[in-house]
Amino acid sequence: MDTYLGKLEESLEEMTDSQIKEVGGAILGIDERCANGQYGNMVDDEKLSEASAPESESIRLLATALAACLVSVVSVYIVNLLKLPSSAEVIAIAASTLITTIVSYGKKAAGKMEAIRGLIGS
Structure with missing residues (x-):
């Protein structure tokens, strides 16, 4: 999770506005899953595999x-x-x-x- 968020943060400088909106949507998704108690499933597996530690x-x-x-x-x-x-x-x-x-x-x-x-x- 930390690696996934770190990679998002590193690439913010080079992102377009629409890509930044996508990141915001991803963060909102993480927030919703945390609020629902889905701590082991905060990010989709496909996105986590892209940012493997x-x-x-x-x-x-x-x-x-x-x-x-x-x-x-x-x-x-x-x-x-x-x-x-x-x-x-x-x-x-x-x-x-x-x-x-x-x-x-x-x-x-x-x-x-x-x-x-x-x-x-x-």
Whole structure:
């Protein structure tokens, strides 16, 4: 999904107005599918195959997700060990996921966070 949207963003500079309208339609389609809870089917398979992610990116994403889960479990264990309030678990999970992502993606993680911040209007 990220690769698909990234390729769309890269090609916006060279697109005509009608092509940009098509991109807008695709984004609206993704929005509608998200609103309907179709998270595994946000983009048609044919469009995803056009923008397939490099194999190394898929492996990196999987490794990052597994590492984030492991670090989150350890951080929750430490919160419980220190007898901190249960609300600290949420902070520990968020922080450990953010730190794991930054370690895994380096400078790319900051760019992705900026893109997300731009999308939500912060």
